[in-house]
Amino acid sequence: GCGVKPASSGNQSLVVGEIWKIDNIDPATNGTLTMEKALITETLVGTKPNFELQPNLASEWQRIDPNTWKFSLRKDVKFHDGTTFNAEAVKWSLLRAIQINPQIVSFTKIKTVEAENDGIVIITTSTPNSDLPASLHYSNTSIIAKSSVDKDGKMIRPIGTGAFKLEQYDPSTGDLKMSKNPDYWGTVSKLDNLEIRALPDPNTRALALEKGEIDFTCDPPYNELARLEKVEGLKVELNKTARTYIIEMNLNEAPFNDVRVRKAMSYGIDRESIVKNVLFGCGEAAKGPYMPGMAWTNENLKGYPYNPAKAKQLLAEAGWQDSDGDGIVDHNGKPMRITLMTYPQRPGLPPMAEAVQAQFKNLGIDLKTEIMDSSAMSNIAAKGKWDMKMSAFATAMIPSPSYHLNILYYSKNNKVIGYNNPDVDRLIDQCMVEEDQQKKYALSKQVQQILEDEEPVLPIAYYGVAVAMKSRVNNFVFNPTAHDYMLTNEVNIKE
């Protein structure tokens, strides 16, 4: 029932409506696009849907000593320009990425990259880093051929090893056109062409999908999901991804330095209602930092189900009661007035903040919301004069059980929220050096349990991704490790 499909004359092609604007196709800084969406580049290490690592361009890896790693490379791989994928290419590519994007050094701690022979790369790190393989899954470490850049080192076009080759990039519109890579080392795609169009406006994406200008997109306006689902020829899937809406608090200051207050607040948030009404079901009420289904998620956490009575009781225990009858609880004559900061780029956040505001009002907490640029928000927080901030935090940027814990809860790393628990620090340390994956997972779960007891951060909901596509789009399986959505070489069009 939809409009005429564009650019189709027998050969299969898929048009994707991308959710961000596209002004950068350098894999070192925008690897998510080239790796996960355009399928042009690949990294050394891959992940399974449950976030366990698996071989990709590297067939296996070994830690030789605390600072040295040996990666064996896959033999049968060729770049799109026909050159062979080898250790030299990996070395050049990684060093280039490090030089361009400072984040890669801080993730990987790479010091040197050496090609032992064609098929083996030796990587040394500046400090011991048990997460090196996991960090080499990070899309910005995609391996590209040297011919991707000109003689000044300027990116011409990414030439990778993926299932599709970049045919055309229009920097003025941000449109990417890919054709299939018939020499792909894995399964060759059934699609002949893949096209990505930047459509940052959610309404526009929904309209474009309905009109038939695109075949696939994600995150249309949440409220239109139900409607789109009913449109003939379209299907909608709700999925979760490794990102959690959380509220951080300034633990250095009252009232947040009191665990009873934190718990009270956690009980006072009706997560189910938020997910249902604010996110239109796109997401899931959070129990802990990690969504279910990840290898290191502690599935035993009970979370804080909505319980305003208990919340009030906890507040009262902590000395917060409405003594002057103005509807706002107070302690030593000081009413509880707090400010919640958040930013607008994730459309769910501002209305969520308002919902929290309304729910806190029932507890007698006067919450004010402020919406600002996210960098302004972290700047204010860094100065120490803040109460609460809400964000959507990626939990598996690097698929490692310790990475996210280390950033957010390790006392030395996150001075902003001021969480300081020696047990947690010790467990995270152990988790980071531990070689055995299963033991790592267990340590992580232990930390998660402590976090549930102390509630230094309020998890609200797991981030949901709504994928909307033509019914004809076949074999799309959502991969939760994706940043937004991830296509695979399996996707094709039903005839």
Add this chain to the structure above:
Amino acid sequence: MGRFICKRLAATILVIVAASMLTFGILHLTPGSTPATILKYAFIGLEEIPTDAEITEITTRFKLSDPLYQQYYRWIKQALRGDLGDSYVYRLPVAELIGLRFPATALLAVLSVTLSLLISIPLGILCAVKRNTFFDHFNRLLALFAVAMPSFWLAYLLIIVFSLGFNLFPVAGFRSLSSLVLPCVTLAAGMGAVTLRIMRSSMLEVMGQDYILTARSKGLYERSVIAKHALKNAFLPVVTVVGLQFGHMLGGSVIVETVFSWPGIGKLLIDSIFAKDIPVVQGCILLIAGTYALVNLLVDLSYALMDPRIRYGRES
């Protein structure tokens, strides 16, 4: 005349330099440390927390620890040599980046100015000629509504009706000629309404002048009175307004570009302001202020071209 242009150009350049200083200052007042902001927008993602090492790297890479005046001096020195520097975020030469985005905005602006003039000028004239008829009232009412219509709202209404309802034009983006239609109409509506009103009142004013009476007393046909005597005079104020409108259009395009995902300079500027991508912001401001000044210069010149009183000075 030549000296007039020279002096105007010099003044324009001074104004642009001052404007660039102003933006430079404003950007540095923005909360959030510059390196962290750049990191978030260009490298690590909005929600990630920059580490100290990353911040140091960015600070030294872009020489952000230098005092403000040094940074500005460096920028202006480069700019005078024709080099606008490299974008922090896109890591492309600013000139190239702007070169990519400007044509889309220019195309949009020029087309919508043309469209709005093509419609509003004849309508304005007709309204003046048939003043106080139904035609006049209807068009003035329409113009009033168009002025009062927020462009983003109009844009959505147009999309719903013409893209979804009648499936006539693409929803967004800049991929074919037909995708020009809706953004152009959106931008042209507001401007056209203003021009129509100015044209009408200017025309009415001119029609009351003595020389129109003279023309009529010669026995001219009414249409030659309008075409040969009234029009040219009535155009003078319209030209100024069109020049000013052009500036508004550059501003208004930010909104239209957002709604229609139009890859133009307005969107680039706003994004760069957020990202503290100073070279790009400066480049865009330079371009916008320059274009604006150029348009105004052209307006002045065409004014002089149209009006002999200015061309030959007032004294006889």
Add this chain to the structure above:
Amino acid sequence: MLIEVKDLVKDYRVGILKNRCVRAVDCVSFSLQVGETLGLVGESGCGKSTLARLILMLIKPTFGRVCFEGQDLTDLSQAELLKLRREMQIVFQQPQQSLHPRMKLAESLAEPLRLYKLVKSKAAEKERVRHLLHEVGLSEEHLERYPHELSGGQAQRVALARVLALKPKFIVADEPTSMLDVAVQAQILSLIKKLQQEHKIGMLFISHDLEVIRGISDRVAVMQGGKLVEMGSKEQIFREPQHPYTKFLTGTVFELPTRLKRDNLRLVH
């Protein structure tokens, strides 16, 4: 000596670039006695109004001096000038435009009185305004009107009344009747003449209408292109003009009822 003007020069910067210099008044010198009327004639744009403004120090001269009762005005500060303003006044050409459009006549007329605290009480002020009004031949019903509700002649009378309220010693009348038709012109001129004689006011009367000048002035000065080309008593100027421009001017005066025959006209080439 009431007024003494010496080598007065005024240059205007003109053009879009303000780079060209126009000499509007060029080295003008003359003097004026108490109670005397000097008529100033000259074609349009020859610098008459500029000269008037210069004498009253409404604009600064480029060069030259103006003395009022022996006091040099050129070097005075604005504050010192303010004190002298009461003694020297000006009446302009455009009757309607020389009154504040948003002030009722009562206010306009009371203003000079208040400015120089010439009256003690509200009642005295009212009385004085009424008196002034009668003096220029207007009735009280006009007090509540705005300038645009008056005819040109009436407005010009109000402007005159305002000036007279101060009993100045010197008045510049800058073409006060050129916008009025003959009948109204006669009203204003006779009024000026009457008041001048009553109050012994020295006057510089500017006009380009020789007939008017002839009717009102004691001495006549002729201006051309910013320069004073001839000056003398009325009789002198009209009977035996010396300067060719004066001759030309006086030659064009129409006499009534000299009927210029159309056939005669053909000869006047």
Add this chain to the structure above:
Amino acid sequence: MDVILLSAKTPKKVVLRFLKQESMLAVSGAAVLLVIMVALLGPLIMPHDPISVSLTEKVQTPSFQYPFGTDPLGRCILSRVIQGTRTSLTAAVVIVSISGIGGVLLGLLAGYKGGGVDSLIMRLVDVLLAFPSIILAMALIVSMGPGLESVIVALTLVHWTGYARLVRAEVLTLKQAEFVEGARALGNSSSRILFKYILPNVLAPVLVMASLDIAHIILSMASLSFLGLGAQPPEAEWGAMINQGREFIRTAPYVTLFPGLALMFSILAFSLLGDSLRDYFDPRLRDKVIE
């Protein structure tokens, strides 16, 4: 021939036109008054609390209880539109009065003093006018952090230039006017001339500009809010409400429709008022019969 004959024979057009001119002022004045009344009486006529969230009642279609329906967080849209009137109008009035007074004073100063002061002020104006106003406002708002206060400050900083230019131009012509020169000759001091003679005569165009400017500012605020730079939730502001309802434009168009209509109505009312004031003040359209 007399009045009766004339009005009998002339097409009614003639009479009607003049009636219409007055009625335009009356209608727009009434519309503006309505907006102002809504703003003033806001809390009294709101059926619900404009900011209390009720997630279970989100996006309900207009009903007896919620005449304009509810927004995505279950708030009464009618109440929010009314609250939005207060917000927009207050902000617009604040902006217009501060920028208006500032601009007028600076314009007076520049026009009357001339010379260095004039050059300084006018160059500043030129610099501010080198960018489209909305872009400058955006840059300022980003630097101050989004929010209504920032919008007010930014728009004030941007808008005074218009008044300064207008007033300066008027002063330059008025300075030459005979009645001002006469006042000077009469012995008025500079400040008295400025405030008593010149100011009253520039007020009419300033008033016209101000009422057009209110319309313009309401629109600018809405645009800024639309881009997420303006009023922040849960503050009710039309632009922010439209922005919020943006995603619902097809499933629940009333979420944007009513704030949009309110926005349009106010802009329409104020621009119409400005127009008719301009006509009213224009001396050429005034009764010119003189005795």
Add this chain to the structure above:
Amino acid sequence: MLNKQVMSPLLSIRALSTCFQIQETVVKAVDNVSLDIYPDEVLALVGETGCGKSVLALSILRLLPENSLSEGSILYKGFEILEGSNEELRALRGREIGMIPQSQASSLNPLLKVGWQVMEVLRLHTKVRKPDAHKKVVELFSRLQLPEPEKRMDYYPHQLSGGMRQRVLVSMGVACNPNLILVDEPTKGLDAVLRMEVVKLLGRQAAENNRSMLLITHDLSVAALLADRIAVMYAGEIVEMGSSAGVLKIPRHPYTQSLLDSLPGRGFKPIPGFSPSLSRIPPGCRFQPRCRVACSKGAALHPDLREADPNHYVRCFHAD
């Protein structure tokens, strides 16, 4: 002069009234005016500002704005102008009846070259080719003694002095050699030198081409110089009409007498009071309140225009 009276008039106005409606008030600018203009005659229409002179002229060409209404009859060579179609009138304007508008400063289109503006009327009515029209206009200019006529063709109005502009307007009015020229206050606001020039110009024009002219002015000396007959208007109506010499030498109406006395040459004797507002015209003699005779009859009754002497009409009860 007498033989003119027996000729049939070129333009014959009968009982012409013109009103304007301004909001609720009606301004009766021309009230029951009847006059004739004969071939080869200059008729001067004098009267103070606002008495309706220009409106009368514009009524003849039907160039008044929408809010006006003319009644009565204007016959031009037997053609009823008030009932003519727009097209008929258009053909009349410029070709048969020329007009030299009131203000030289604003009556020329500032954006067009003056030569072109004059050529326009020529080419419109006479279908001459462009070069011929050009030649003809240069000739006109030189006949009107415009210095360097060839060069002036390409000048814009603001580059000419007032007198030169006046001459351009004259050349425009006479370009098609119309039978009747309406000249509206050609000397208003000009200084003495320019005034003389313009008068000479018009005199020459009338004399050389033997065409009729309606000369509107409030300057009696100009009227005296140029006119064969003079009509004096007061508050919308004609109060005295007669030969030029008759009216100026032996004025019959008190208004004319007072007007002459207020001339500078006669010692500025002003007329007391003001003329009535055209929207509130008193019932009796309109000049009565200011009249030196000021009879009681005039206070209540409105006098008719009577022939006091042969061909000398006066609207006064005391004209004999």
